[in-house]
Amino acid sequence: MLQTVYLAENQLTGTIPNSISNSSNIISLDLGSNMLTGNVPTFLGELTLFQRLQLGPNLLTNEPSLGLSFLTSLTKYRSLNTLVIGSNRLDGVLPNSIGNLSTTLELLDTTGCHINGMIPSEIGNLSNLVTLALGNNDLTGSIPETIGKLQKIQQLQVYDTAIHGLILDNICKLTNLAEFNSIITKRFMGQYQATWGTFLHLNLSLSRNRLQGLIPELFADLVSLESLDLSLKNLSGTIPKSLEKLLHLGYLNMSFNELSGEIPNGGPFNTFTAGSYIRNEALCGAAQFHVKACKGNKRTGFSKTKIFMVYISQSITLITIAAAIAIWLLRRRARNTNLLVRENSLIHPFNRRISYYETLQATNNFTEDNLIGRGSIGLVYKGIFYNGMVAAVKVFNLQLQAAFKSFEAECEALRNIRHRNLVKSLKIWDGMASDHYRDVYSYGILLMETFTRKKPTDDLFVGELTMKKWVSEAFFKAVISIVDANLLT
Template sequence: MLTGNVPTFLGELTLLQRLQLGPNLLTNEPSLGLSFLTSLTNCRSLNTLVIGSNRLDGVLPNSIGNLSTTLELLEATGSHINGMIPSEIGNLSNLVTLALGNNDLTGSIPETIGKLQKIQQLQVYDTAIHGLIPDNICKLTNLGELNSMNTKLYGSIPSCLGNLSSLRRLQLGSNALTSTMPSTLGSLKDILLLNLSSNFLSGPLPQEIGSMESIVELQLSGNQFSGNITNSIGEFQNWVNLSLSRNRLQGPIPESFADLVSLESLDLSLNNLSGTIHKSLEKLLHLGYLNVSFNELSAGSYIGTDPLCGAAQFHVKACKGNKHTGFSKTKIFMVYTLPSITLIIIAVAIAIGLLTQRARNTHLLVRENSPIHPFNWRISYYEILQATNNFSEDNLLGRRSIGLTYKGIFHNGMVAAVKVFNLQLQAAFKSFEAECEALRNIRHRNLVKVISSCSNPDFKALVLIYMPNGNLEKWLYTHNYFLDIDQRIGIMIDSLKLTEVL
């Protein structure tokens, strides 16, 4: 929790090898910019520089290229740095990791990036960087990770990326990339994660996908891929997560999918797929999530030849009577239906309970003098992912029909509740917008305050103040907790006061 400006006298520590300043609340003198970086050029033995997760507000100086050539790690993630990446960055010839994500950077990726022959990790995600992916990146033969998620890159994916045999993680999702998916990416036999989601890629899925022998996760959702799903996807058994949703794919689900024995998540929703959902998919014992909604599929031997049925908004035929399907396993989700009025009423009651904060001196409350939270702090999907330990079950606080709530510990030490909306439900979009609107305009002591939100086409979440003693449902309906009659009446009164405001 260190505050104040980063001093320039750090440059007088001429034997300094490692300088790690984050996460803290450090700033810089606006008139001087990030001049402390210039002072560090005197430290000729510097090999580690970590300034990320602070409140720096300035432009990377050109003098950054004069830092010691012994520098191997430069990490400046989430520090409100703006301006362009200086071309002089290419002078840091021994750099192994360059992490500049979650900043206000603009401009393009400099061509000089190709001079960093030893670099293994390059991160510029969650920035306003735009332009083409420079072909010079293909000169980085030791590159193991390239993460440019949620930037403004456009144009085609360089086919020469397929020559980077060291690549393990290639993340280019949420950009404006066009053209096709290069078949040369199939040469990346050791790649573990490939994310090209939410772009404008088109054409068929290349047959060469099946050559990625080690791949664990493939995210291609939210593009314009067409044609049939290539059978080669089912040739390897390492797949854990596979998402091809929101494309224009057609034809059947390949029977070879039944051979993906490690698969935990499969999303084929919002395509033009037809044919039968093969009973052989029952062999996928680890499958925890299966979504084939918004297609023209039938469930085959599970329910005879009848097509899937459900609510009209899911583009399937209406169900007749109370006919049950064979999909009784709760871990497989085929078509979602809306909750009944009774469940909605219960959900509303629980929501009020979650939002209720007693103003009295009971052990249920977070006191008014609790630590100040950085309201309006911009939070990215990847910060939420890290804070919740990849949405670990250990951090799960509660389940609701509209989504899940997790405990998150962020890089600055802040503890928050992260409410993640289930976007497979149409009602979730309206609920997210309604809650944002209500919580933006209403201030009340019984309402949990919103710290921030995270919203993109594939993910929506609210970040709320964490209530360490749990939600009201736990105190009312579990045997391990007890409220006396006065406390219960007080909660009812506070809830009524809240409904008057709403």
């Protein structure tokens, strides 16, 4: 028993044969994507078990005097689920009887059939419609209010038609609507209604039409909106800041309108580019959008020249201070040294200079394991040098005022006194020791804290990012960005 006939995409020509009517048990007939000609036969209405009928795309026509009356013959199908007659050369007006098609119908496609006239209000009787495709026709008038009865509809396409009027409140109540036209009607005129329901996973394209007026605040209620195209129309006013709540919005196009005011920068708006706002001359905002800066922007008062001059003057000031500090430290280094290496009684003469890095290696980076004594003004470490020499390395705490005097007195005494019970002073280390480094470093930190109004313990400095590294990276490129703003006023 033949129930399914699939002859799509076979380059068939000629007319639909009458013999098909002999197969009364057919429930699915697909003749799409061929080159069939002639009229749509009315005998198809006798095959009352049809669940799926696809006749497009083809080259089918109809008698001008009969119009689309063949649709009336299809009302006998009680289990019809899919009806596709799109992309044929049909002419005529949708009959009111279209509302008598089976209530089981889920897909109705009449795209590109040169259908004219108005959409009959009876179409609202097709309560189980999921997809209604009426685009690319010569339809006129407005969308009937009865469309709002199609609560299961997910795709509503009326693009490239002569339909006009307002977006109806009833359409906005279609909560399952996922696509209100991939490209909506080019002549859909009027202002947006201000009462919208909540759509789910909506891709809304209203481009290339005659819509005008303001973008409604209640667009923000479309919380699942993923794509919004409002380009090439006469929209005016500001972009509602409430649209920042559309966290799922991944595509936005508001180009070629007359919008004004500041471009929002929260929510999804921080991911959009200048391409979303082309030819809206009155918009303002961040430089990345290629629009003018807003007057309320805090940095508007600074011209590029002023910012450059501030940058140069601050850079010169910082460099001068840094040079002065370096000169002062070099002079102090010549007078103050904070490491004293003593030779024990078994040591032989050692007449060359000992570097700080040799001392670091000898004391294993001044670890606790090498610590042999503590005093009121410093620590004593055991050091084993590369040639086997064992020495006591005394580290003075230069943060204590008494350490300077003790250091100089001990150096002078050990240099001049010779006694078998005194340990010989081997060398005063020639480089900048760690405590001296800390002294210099602490002064540098103080300087950085003064100019940036930040502390090394701030939450900004975590991981490998230290305050010193932060300042160094910005010094020659963006030093003005790290200087405390209060110093510039």
